[in-house]
Amino acid sequence: MEMSLIINNLTKEFGKTRALDNISVEINNGEFIAILGPSGCGKTTLLRIIAGFLEPTNGVVKMDGRIYSDGEASLPIEDRNLGMVFQSFALWPHMNVREHIEFPLKSKRNKAVAEDIKKDLVNKAMESTGLKKLAYRLPGELSGGQRQRVALARAIVSKPDILLMDEPLSSLDAELKVNMRKEIQDIHRMTGTTIVYVTHDQSEALAMADRVIIMKDGKIEQIGTPEEIYEKPKTEFAAVFVSKCNIIKGEWKDDIFYLRNYDVTYKRCDVDRYFIEKNLYPIRPEGLEIIKFNSKVKGIQGTIINKQYNGREIHYTVQCKEDNYIVYTEANKCIELGEKVTLIKKEETIN
Numbered sequence: 001m002e003m004s005l006i007i008n009n010l011t012k013e014f015g016k017t018r019a020l021d022n023i024s025v026e027i028n029n030g031e032f033i034a035i036l037g038p039s040g041c042g043k044t045t046l047l048r049i050i051a052g053f054l055e056p057t058n059g060v061v062k063m064d065g066r067i068y069s070d071g072e073a074s075l076p077i078e079d080r081n082l083g084m085v086f087q088s089f090a091l092w093p094h095m096n097v098r099e100h101i102e103f104p105l106k107s108k109r110n111k112a113v114a115e116d117i118k119k120d121l122v123n124k125a126m127e128s129t130g131l132k133k134l135a136y137r138l139p140g141e142l143s144g145g146q147r148q149r150v151a152l153a154r155a156i157v158s159k160p161d162i163l164l165m166d167e168p169l170s171s172l173d174a175e176l177k178v179n180m181r182k183e184i185q186d187i188h189r190m191t192g193t194t195i196v197y198v199t200h201d202q203s204e205a206l207a208m209a210d211r212v213i214i215m216k217d218g219k220i221e222q223i224g225t226p227e228e229i230y231e232k233p234k235t236e237f238a239a240v241f242v243s244k245c246n247i248i249k250g251e252w253k254d255d256i257f258y259l260r261n262y263d264v265t266y267k268r269c270d271v272d273r274y275f276i277e278k279n280l281y282p283i284r285p286e287g288l289e290i291i292k293f294n295s296k297v298k299g300i301q302g303t304i305i306n307k308q309y310n311g312r313e314i315h316y317t318v319q320c321k322e323d324n325y326i327v328y329t330e331a332n333k334c335i336e337l338g339e340k341v342t343l344i345k346k347e348e349t350i351n
C-alpha cells in the first residue's frame with residue numbers, strides 16, 4: 001500500500017516540557033489510525049502539528065511526498081487538504097446545517113470548483129451523515145449527535161486527504177457515543193479518507209481503528225492492530241492501559257514463571273520478551289479463574305474487596321497480599337464481598 005502520511009523523528013518542546021519525544025510513524029493511504037494515551041501524553045500536540053497549528057521543534061511531517069513541516073519550512077494550514085473535527089464542534093448559532101457544510105467550499109482553494117460540483121459535494125456529505133432532512137435547522141434546534149454529524153459533514157465535504165479528529169465523541173452520552181462510532185466507521189468506508197483519531201478511550205480506539213498508536217509521556221509505546229495491541233501488549237503500560245492486565249511479579253527461569261509470595265508456577269505462553277526481562281507475567285482479567293478458597297489448590301489466595309455487576313460479567317477486585325488483581329467472571333458465578341478465594345490462571349490464556 002502506498003504510504004501517505006510520514007512522520008519522522010518528530011519532537012516538540014514547550015519550554016522545558018517535551019510534549020513529543022522523537023516520534024516516527026508511517027500511515028498508509030486510507031488507514032484509520034487511533035492515537036491512544038492518557039491525558040498529557042502528547043496526542044493533541046501531534047494532531048496540531050499534522051494540522052499545521054503548531055510547528056515542531058525538530059522532525060519532518062510529509063504527506064504524499066509533500067513537506068508539511070520540516071522544522072524550517074511549513075505549508076500553511078489552508079494549503080494542507082485536511083478535514084478536522086474537534087471535541088467542541090464549534091458550530092455558528094446563526095448558520096443552518098446546509099450553510100455549515102457549504103462553508104469549507106467557499107475557501108480560496110476551492111474557488112475554481114464549479115457551483116454544480118460544489119452542490120453535489122454538499123448533497124453527498126449530507127447524505128452520508130444522514131442530515132438531508134435537517135438542512136435548514138439551526139444548531140440550537142439539533143441534538144448533540146446531530147450537531148456532531150454537522151461537524152463531520154463539514155469536515156469531509158471537500159474530500160480531504162486526511163481527516164483529523166480529536167476526542168470527537170467525548171461530549172456525547174454513552175449510547176450516542178456507540179452509535180456515532182458506527183457512523184464514523186461508515187463514513188471512513190464510504191470516503192476512503194485517511195483518519196487520524198485522537199482518544200483516551202481504549203474501547204473507542206480498539207473498536208474503530210485499523211491500527212492503534214499507544215502513547216505515553218510524548219513517546220510511542222506500541223503500534224499495532226487492535227488485536228495485536230490487546231492480545232500481545234509489548235510494555236507494562238500497554239498491558240495495563242489497554243487490556244487492564246494484572247501484572248504478576250515473580251521470576252522467570254527458562255520457560256517457567258515462579259510467582260513471588262506464592263508456591264505457584266506458570267508455564268510460558270505468548271508472553272513478550274519485555275515481561276520476561278522484567279520478571280513479570282501479564283494476565284488479563286478474563287485469564288484468571290476465581291474459586292472459593294481451597295488450601296489444597298495451588299493458586300493466589302486473596303479476599304474479594306469489590307464487586308461490580310456488568311450484565312454479562314461480574315468484575316471482582318481481589319486483594320492478595322500487597323497487590324490487588326482484577327478478575328472478570330461470568331455473571332452466574334456467585335461470590336460475595338469479603339469472601340476468601342483462590343485465583344487460578346486459566347490454561348488457555350494467551351498471556
Ligand SMILES: Nc1ncnc2c1ncn2[C@@H]1O[C@H](COP(=O)(O)OP(=O)(O)OP(=O)(O)O)[C@@H](O)[C@H]1O
Nearest residue numbers: 014017018019038039040041042043044045046200
Ligand atoms: N502551549 C503549550 N505550552 C506549554 N505546554 C504545553 C502546551 N501545549 C501542551 N503542553 C504540554 O505538553 C504536554 C502534552 O500535551 P497534549 O495536549 O498534547 O496532551 P494530550 O495527550 O492531548 O492530553 P489531553 O488528553 O489531556 O488533551 C502536556 O504536558 C502539556 O501540559
